[in-house]
Amino acid sequence: MPDRTAAPDSTASPRRSDATRTAILHAARERFAADGYERATIRAIARDARIDPSMVMRYYGSKEGLFAAAVAVDLKLPDLGAVPRHEVGEALVTHFLDLWESNEVLTALLRVGVTNQAGAERVQDIFRDQLLPVARAVCPDPEQVATRAALSASQLLGLALARYVLRLAPAAALHRREIVAWLAPTVQRYLTAPNP
């Protein structure tokens, strides 16, 4: 039996069950995003995908396995080295806004990361493997890259938290361009300002 827990892409013959697999993943992302890890039950996910709960176990092994497959996310961050230096803040903020609004996988990741140890580690991985390298391309002092990337992450995650998860009314009411106007200078300073 080949390892079919990954996304049904790339090489090799497509199976008849690929539609079911993606339906499960889709429903899982929705439920994890809406309910968090514990309250997103396999039974509910299976109901959304119109299949039997035991199929989820067959294809993903366990609830943890399903979660891991559901939040395997590529942020597709732009190469900040190719962006004018004084626009990196704006580039990052707009990119993250696009991500949050196009895809519920980030909401799922954040919700689960807050409650679940495995989820938190997933967030740490993404920070280390995807955000850190991008920050490295733009930070002045290599020793400060981690700090500056973490500060940027704190502001970007904090806005997503207030806006998409906690739904603080004024944060949810902000227009996209307002968010960019306020946050871009902050991230810009965190990443490129010479000094604290």
Add this chain to the structure above:
Amino acid sequence: MPDRTAAPDSTASPRRSDATRTAILHAARERFAADGYERATIRAIARDARIDPSMVMRYYGSKEGLFAAAVAVDLKLPDLGAVPRHEVGEALVTHFLDLWESNEVLTALLRVGVTNQAGAERVQDIFRDQLLPVARAVCPDPEQVATRAALSASQLLGLALARYVLRLAPAAALHRREIVAWLAPTVQRYLTAPNP
């Protein structure tokens, strides 16, 4: 039966059970902070408090009632009107750092607020009743108070999220004075800068 669900302080005769009540609240805050709402079981909280689970029900009615009692929090925010205008950012950041590090109740509130509807509403209440009025004392344009307070909250919550909940390594490693040095100008700008 008088309403004894609140903290055992203020007027009226202290009961013999007050020690148990506070022990339950203490254990509840620890568990909610460490595990979130769903995984913080009444049984585990009772075990920590060395009593029977049914006592929790007697004193707090239900798990929801226990949570409400456990996260009734007063941020004790300083009067920003009495602070030099160019120091309000620093004052807020240091105050919040004190809060997060002295008291696990904020961690509990954040963890539960992310997973639980009632928890999210609690955070909204605190934002509206405690942070908004303080921001009003320092914001230039009254129409922008809510926006500016929400932006400040996003940065403060975001740092707490990265540092105390997700435990991103570089955010957890930051020294207190570094956090103040980086975040104070951000919050200062959100609250008092004339323009986006």
Add this chain to the structure above:
DNA sequence: CGTCATGGCCAACACGCGTTGACCACCGCG
């Protein structure tokens, strides 16, 4: 046509949960 892997459903298991109500021990007041 037979056969066998594949996709899918159903029924059940063991477990932990929030919650309930019956029961006991003690202390203070009449």
Add this chain to the structure above:
DNA sequence: CGCGGTGGTCAACGCGTGTTGGCCATGACG
């Protein structure tokens, strides 16, 4: 002394959970 309220334990209930294994349909292939 008696007795009622207060603080506390114990055992159980009903429910929903993740997970398991057995059974059926179907379609590709020899």
